[in-house]
Amino acid sequence: xxxxxxxxxxxxxxxxxxxxxxxxxxxxxxxxxxxxxxxxxxxxxxxxxxxxxxxxxxxxxxxxxxxxxxxxxxxxxxxxxxxxxxxxxxxxxxxxxxxxxxxxxxxxxxxxxxxxxxxxxxxxxxxxxxxxxx
Numbered sequence: 001x002x003x004x005x006x007x008x009x010x011x012x013x014x015x016x017x018x019x020x021x022x023x024x025x026x027x028x029x030x031x032x033x034x035x036x037x038x039x040x041x042x043x044x045x046x047x048x049x050x051x052x053x054x055x056x057x058x059x060x061x062x063x064x065x066x067x068x069x070x071x072x073x074x075x076x077x078x079x080x081x082x083x084x085x086x087x088x089x090x091x092x093x094x095x096x097x098x099x100x101x102x103x104x105x106x107x108x109x110x111x112x113x114x115x116x117x118x119x120x121x122x123x124x125x126x127x128x129x130x131x132x133x134x
Contacts, residue, residue, distance in 0.1 A: 004034065004110050004111070005034050005035065005036055005072075005107060005108055005109040005110060005111075006030070006032075006034070006035045006036070006109060006110070006111045006112075006113060007036045007038075007100070007103070007104035007107060007109040007111070007113070007127075008027075008035060008037050008071070008113050009041065009112065009114035009115070009116065009117070010040075010041045010044035010045050010048065010100075011114060011116055012027055012113045012114065012115065012132065013037075013041065013045055013067070014045065014048055014049070014053070015027045016028065016063065017049055017053050017063075023133055026132060030113075030132075031070050032070070034072075035070070035071050035072070036071055036073075036074060036103075036109055037067060037072075037073055037074070038073065038074040038075070038076060038080075038099075038100065038103035038104075039073060039074070039075055039076050040076055040096065040099055040100060041067075041100070042064060042067065042068075042073065044096075045063070045064075045067070046060060046064070049063070074103040074106060074107050076099065076103070079106070080099060080102045080106060081099070081102075083102035083106065084098040084099040084101065084102035085098070086102075087101045087102055087105075087123065091121075091123065093117065097114075097116060097117055100114070101117075101123055101127065101129075105123065105124060105126060105127050109127055110126070110127065110128065111127070111128050111129075111130050112127055112129045112130065113130055113131075113132045114129055114130075114131065115131050115133065117129045117131075119131040119134055
């Protein structure tokens with residue numbers, strides 16, 4: 001791989017809406033064109049920010065516009081689903097986490113930033129899960 005691609009899980013992006021300025025600043029400074037998210041991340045971000053954080057639809061639209069202009073966005077299809085099932089069975093991750101991992105693998109990412117998964121685990125000898133706040 002030439003450019004290092006990084007996949008962002010939803011939980012890392014939600015720090016942009018938090019009062020934890022250290023983590024929010026870290027996320028903000030690491031948003032780059034070569035990074036990747038999936039449609040699932042957009043769905044989860046939308047749900048969490050409206051339901052839990054209670055931002056306005058206007059604020060949500062601004063974040064979604066930012067994400068879709070900065071990140072490559074992986075679609076979810078049958079191939080992603082099947083890869084996710086294999087990840088879930090092989091590594092024991094929950095279904096939705098496995099779909100995130102599958103999208104990161106399909107995008108050719110070297111790293112997946114997440115707080116919800118096993119820090120430093122390597123998936124399929126290609127993708128390392130990293131908790132950027134440890």
